[in-house]
Amino acid sequence: MERVWLILALVTFSSAMSRRHRDATPYFDDESHRLWSSDAAELLEGETVDAHVIQHHDPCQAHFCERGRVCRLDHVGEPQCECQPFCSRHRKLVCGNDGRLYLNHCELHRAACFSGARIHIDRSRKCFRKGLMPITWDNTPSPATPAPRTREEKLDLEPPQIRDDLTQGGGAVLTTRSPLEDDQNKLQNEVTHLEDGEQQDELVSSSSSSSSDSISNNSGSSSSSSSSSASPNSLCSLQQYEILKDNLLLYHHARLMAENGRGSEREYLVSLMFSKFDTNNNGALDRTELTQVSQEEEVSRLAEDCSLADLLHFDDTNNDGQLNLNEFYTAFSKLYSVSVVSLDKALEVNQVSARVGDNLEIKCDVTGTPTPPIVWRRNGLDLAALNSEDIRVFMDGSLYLTRLQLVHAGNYTCHADRNKDVVQTHILTVHTVPTVQVTPHIQSLRPGEEAVMSCRATGEPFPKVDWLKNDEPLRVDIPHKYQVVGNGTQLRVRNIGYADTGAYMCQATSVGGMARDISSLIVQENPAPTGEQQESRVFVFHDWGVAVYEPDECRLFHVIQGTDVIPGTQEYVCGDKGTNCSWGRAINVAERYIYVTQPRLDRVLVVSVPQMVVVDVIVTDQYPVDLSYVPNLDQVWVLNWRSTKDDGIKTIQVIRDASQKKKHHTVHPEPIDGHFDLVENLFVPSTQDLGHDFRYAYVTHTNQRGLYKLDLANMKYVKTVDLTPYNCVPQHVVFSSLHGLVVMDCQEPVTGRRTGQLVLDYLTDAVLSHKPSLTGEPHVVPDSSLAVTVDTQDHVKIVVQKVTDHGLDYMFDVITTLNVSDVTFFPSRLTHSYDLFAASTDKDDIFFLDLHTGKVEMITGVGRAMSADLAQWRNTNRPIVSSGVFGRFMVSPAEAAIFVINGETRTVNCEIGSLVHPRLAVWVTRKYI
Ligand SMILES: *[C@@H]1O[C@H](CO)[C@@H](O)[C@H](O)[C@H]1NC(C)=O
Ligand SMILES: *[C@@H]1O[C@H](CO)[C@@H](O)[C@H](O)[C@H]1NC(C)=O
Ligand SMILES: *[C@@H]1O[C@H](CO)[C@@H](O)[C@H](O)[C@H]1NC(C)=O
Ligand SMILES: *[C@@H]1O[C@H](CO)[C@@H](O)[C@H](O)[C@H]1NC(C)=O
């Protein structure tokens, strides 16, 4: 760890409430060092303090500087923004509106800072067409020339396909495409790809400490630095030399062909080069000539450490100190022997199908002699650069995908390194074994009654759903006996008799396999109670404590008073008499516990579902608010606001083994570049029906356009996603496991102007679409089939889009006059998917939208919401919460009551009153089978 975290421990021994021992354990450091000093300078490198009571000590950590500037402490220790002394050499070309091409965004902002000019990014990318060399601002004091010293391109054509990776040998191919077009394509591609996925640089403006040498050295401000004398012991390696020749050919191809308009015969090209280099026309190229040409043409840019004079070193076969035409031909002809790439036309598109959980190897059929190195891409992004455990590109050019998930479905292309003309596309479809679930599992009814059984199926592709009785198809020849609703979501057996006793089976079949579940019906004169097989409870958090209800009968089941003492401690649940509870968020952890934040008490309470008492108190950083549960890792992620306001100096903590019966504590994930506490938001994927185990979440930092990708299992940041081109500070981020989409709504930093909806590919973080005019909070339906965007500004507009293999397709939208406060998804009766219910900030109505037909309905008489100014911690003043796939109910807290709504009949089941500001509701379901 390079940086010293400047962290100050503030210990408040005499707070009103006795604060118990804090056992927040810093995950990243040796916790045995506890410093109680108020002088951060005394902190030694690598040491940190009890993470709970962190305060900034480095004022720069909380001082926001514009881009291109960094924060420094001035002589009195005040934070000041000054121009960034250097940027990383990271290549992410960008046009400025000053017409210049910059090496990366950082360089652009830095140049703006030094010059005092307002330089914006020119998204038209006009400057690429001019073939400029990227500039870096040279800030070395130079009294004679106060104007910026820029290195503009001398040549009018940027050599196409300049190769700057030196890792892959051989495989050179001369393309005969129009060089200019190629050049632009290359630049465009480069820009797109880097924007899409590259690490580094932009988001953390002051982190480029490793590249302090980048100002004047490197990439030859003139060729004088590189071996103009071409001593045999120059730095030029054989590999680089090959690259140099290769680039030289491509470059001259472009240039000479443009001048002469001739065909592309290689000998002709080489002969033209020879006569051009042979300035004294003596039929031989000597060191002086080569050096001169090298300098004139800035050859050093073509390959880092090589110059033309290296031709003498490598290809002067007769050692006479000069190169004759033959030697020159030979030097370049070696390249021609390399790889002519080909692909059988019939193999251009290859369909691959696999099942979730499989390991898959895909071979690339692009061939050449010698075998060219193969590049695999998805959405244009080089997969070898992904560094992902489950997606690997092998040396032999095959792609290996481990433990396939639905998110892996999609197109993969492969091509020879340096030849993007011959491309093979592999279309991967991934299917799942269907799942099916019936309810009830057993029922006992009297003759003459009607039996109703429900079935929910999931799967990709969506399975065919059939009902069977005792393994036989239903007898449709019996009139009015059976009614199959929707796509098999429900079976009704009418006017039952003893013969209807039996095992009714719901069966789901797809290419992925088959699944069945059985609902037994017993017809008897005196039905034995079969008992409840599933019971739902709803925990409601209000100003005076917690109330637990049984929704069917609308019974109050249990209460926890705010003034109760937490068992085994001497602390109150909320506080002494007269203290109102303050609740942040509450979540269900494995149907076993409810975790709820108490922002003002800096802690998370763990409530046992069966016992309905507080069983653990977990101390956190200040003002914990948001909570998310990751079931596959059994982690609860906590976002601590560290302020009563939502102002982006938050910290993140993790509670591990969250569903285990034990004493829990928090750990911090690895901080981002020491920017420990500038977190704006944390977006953890929610669980979905298709059962994908998400491995990553995203984090945003204050006012930064982009996302940090967080590896949940390792609690580490793995990647930065730059969204500057979309002017996007993500506000809400949701995930679809089907086709692996990440959907977010964007805002401009500082002004908060809304900049539309972005859809990324979860695997590569490549941007799939940007819809600037589609604004509002996105939601993904639990079965991943639809995305619903709810825009509550101006008028309320609900936009429904379908999840497809290429992103989101518009289906329809609905405009309503209701001021929507919250939405929830409830299982649809007619399809295996979901419908939408919405509550209102100021009306006693609930809005219903059938997401498949667009049909709208209102449920009235659900009471008024509490006043919007009473809402805290970014909670809505009127939530609505659905009880899950087989639950029949939703609950919506109003001013002083909760309303239980039957989602099937779309009516109010009951109103339970006498509550002071019910604010949060969490469902739990206990199954008894
Ligand atoms: C630039 O390179 C020269 C020699 O290659 C070296 O002496 C000098 O320190 C370098 N400058 C910087 C800023 O790294
Ligand atoms: C019914 O299921 C079929 C697949 O078996 C699917 O194509 C169709 O869209 C479904 N219809 C509805 C209304 O869900
Ligand atoms: C607690 O809430 C009640 C009603 O919600 C309010 O009248 C009272 O002022 C609050 N008390 C405190 C200490 O905030
Ligand atoms: C995948 O490739 C096929 C064949 O090139 C193309 O038709 C299809 O549109 C591609 N799909 C996506 C999502 O890009």
Ligand SMILES: *[C@@H]1O[C@H](CO)[C@@H](O)[C@H](O)[C@H]1NC(C)=O
């Ligand atoms: C929505 O709320 C705003 C302010 O809260 C109010 O001015 C407006 O009238 C409401 N719209 C409707 C249709 O109730």
